[in-house]
Amino acid sequence: MAMFVHLTPQANAARIRRAGVRAVSRHRDGGRGVYCFPVLESYTLTHQWLRELARHGGPRGLVAVQVRLPDDEPVTVGRYNRDPLATTAGDAVRRLAAMDDPRGWEVFLPRAVARREVQRVRAVRQVTGWRYFPNAHGVVPCTCAGCRVRGEYGSRRLRERRPHPDDGPPPPAPVLLRRVEAAGEPGDATALCEALRWFGLRRRGPVERLSRLVDHPEPAVREALADAVAGWSTPGVDALLERLAADPDPDVRELATAVVERGEERHTPR
Template sequence: MAIFVHLTSAANAARIRRAGLRADSWARTGERGVYCFPVLPSFTVTHQWLRELARRGTRGGGMVAVHLRLDDDEPVLVGHYAGRGKHAARSATAAEAVHRIRELDDPRGWEVFVPRAVTAGEVRRVRAVPQGVGWRYFPGAHGTRPCTCFGCRVRGEYGGRRLRERLPHPLDGPDPKVPVLLERLAAAGEPGDPKEVAEVLYWFARRRRGPVEALIRLTEHPDARIREDLVWAVGGWRSPGVGELLERLAGDPVAEVREAAAQARSDG
C-alpha cells in the first residue's frame, strides 16, 4: 500500500473524516481528482506544499495533513507542477509514483494526482502540522525578489498591499473604477462585443465585491466563453446575488460553463 499526504484547511477535517476527499481539483488533462504527495522520510519535503497552499487562504485555523493509503496498483498522474519534457505529468501506479519521487535529487514542486475522489476508508488519519513548513511562490524562492504582478499575487495575502507599494509592478497600473467598467460594458452594446466584455470581466475578477445586478444579464450572453469568464469574475465575490448568478449558470447548456459554476459554488 502506498501512503500519501493531502494538505487542506482545518475547517474541512470533520467532513473528510466522515466522507473522504472530494474530487474538486482539476488536472491539466481535464480530469477531476485529488492532489497529494508521498510520505517520505523527510518531514519537510513531505509537507513542502503547506506554505504555498496556505498563501491562498485557509479556514478553521490553518492547514491539516490528511494521510491516505492507496493500493499500489492505483492509477495516478505524477510530475512537476511546472513540468515539461521528462518532468511533465505522466501516468503511473501509486507505487511507481512513490518510487519515482523518492529517487529524485530534488523532489520540491513535484505532485501526485489521483483522478477520483478518495473514500473515507482510504483516509488513515487527519492531523495538525506546523504551519511554517515548505516553500512559497516556487521552490528555491527564498532570497529572490517577489513578483507583484496580478498573476502572481494573492488577493488578501498578509502584507500584500505593503509589498505592492514597495515593489510596484511596471505592467500593472491602478485598476479602472467600477463606474468606468460599467460604462465600458454599456458601450459594448447588447448582448455585448465579446472582446470588450471579456476585458471588462478581467478587471472585475480582480475585485472582492462588485455590482452583481449589472452583470447578471451576461448569464444569457450567446458566447459561452463570456458566460464562463463571468463565473471566474464573480465566483469569489462576497456580494449579494452571487449565489443566484452561479445557480443560473449551473444549468447552462455548455458543460464547461456548468463545471466552472459548480467549482465556484463548492469553493465558496
C-alpha cells in the first residue's frame, strides 16, 4: 500500500473525516480527481506544496489528509508544468523517492478518495514549502490573472508597479453583458465562457441577467457560470448555485456543490 498526503483547507476537515475527499480538482486532460504527494522521509518535501496552496486556502490555513492507496491504483505523476505520465501509485512513490529534487512534482488520482482510505487528518506547519514555483526567490512574480490572488498582501502595489500586458482591469459589467447578448441564443459556448471568466474576477455581478445560462445546453458554460459566481456576494447567488448543484452533468454538479458547501462552512458559527 502507498501512502500519500493531500493538502486541503481546514474548513474541509470535518467533511473529509465523514465522507472522504471529493474529486473536485481538474486535471490537464479535463478529468476530475484529487492531487496528492507521496509521504517521503523529508517532511519539507512531503508538504512542499503547502505555502503555494495556502495562497488560495482560506483564513484558517491547510491541513494534511493522509491517504492510503493500493500499489496498483492508476494515477498520473509529473511536474506541474509538464505532461504527466500514467502509472500506478506504487511506481509514483518509487519514482519521486528516487529523485534528487522532486519539488514541483505532483500525483493525480482520477477519482474521489473513499472514507476508508483516509488514514488521518492532521495539522501541518503553515510555513513549509515554496511559493509560486521552486527556486522562485529572487524572481519577479507574475501579475497575470491566473497567477495573482485577489486581496493577497502587497498584490495591489505589485500590480501598480508591474502591470501585466495581457490582462488589465476586467471589462465593466455592461460591456460583458453585451458580449453575452451578442453570443446569441442559447449562445456560442466559447464566447460565453470567455465573458464568464471575466465576470469571475469581479466581487459582485448581475445574477438575474446571467441566470438563463443555467439551462444552456453546453455543460462547459454551466460549469463556467458556477465558477464565475463562486466568489460573488450578490443576492441570488445561493439560489443559482443550488440549481447548478442539481445539474445533470456530474462535473457541473460537483463544482457547484463544493462552492455551496464552502459557503455554508464560512457562515457556520465556530
